[in-house]
Amino acid sequence: MTPAPESSDLATAELRQQLILAQVQLMELEDLRDDLRTQLASERVLRLQSQQHADQSLLANDPLLRELHAQNVTQLSALAAAKAQADALAANLEKIRQLADRTRQAHEDLTARHRALQERFTSLRASRSWRFTAPLRSVERLCRRWGGHRP
Structure with a gap:
């Protein structure tokens, strides 16, 4: 018993249509993913910029924070110098x-x-x-x- 050719052609056409719909949905999902990635990247940039702006405004408005920031910068440079000296001593x-x-x-x-x-x-x-x-x-x-x- 072989299936009728019309029913086989009908099933094949229906499967092709489902495949085309699945491919369209997949492309739409990929487009949505790309859009979300772009939005996420722009939100990260905005968050970083807002953090930098907040840090700058805090430093500008609070003398204690300015002093602590200056001390931090000084200590970081002293730490870098000490590390360079330690590296030189290790080489010696x-x-x-x-x-x-x-x-x-x-x-x-x-x-x-x-x-x-x-x-x-x-x-x-x-x-x-x-x-x-x-x-x-x-x-x-x-x-x-x-x-x-x-x-």
Whole structure:
């Protein structure tokens, strides 16, 4: 059983009409949304302008508020200067830490070199040639004490 062609065409036409109406409603809703966004943006601008105007009129009419505002501005500039100084000190501290690391590394390198030289000197003194030449070195020291010159 197949539906009658007329009823199928009628249902398709009705669905097309509903689709067109839905698209029209969707476009109207999008237009309404855009209008509301524009109104919201203009209301935000107006609210900001009215707040600024209220702040300015309060500052103009109330000496205490003017004084507090001036103190606030002064404190904000002092805070900015203190922050800049803290940033500079932090940078200097980092440089000092890097220098300390390099110094520590150089100290470790020199300590290792000193140990190696000390071990070499100790092994040299323990060698036979050092012991065999000990009398010659003592004669050289005596000559230096008595004569002031080398033999």
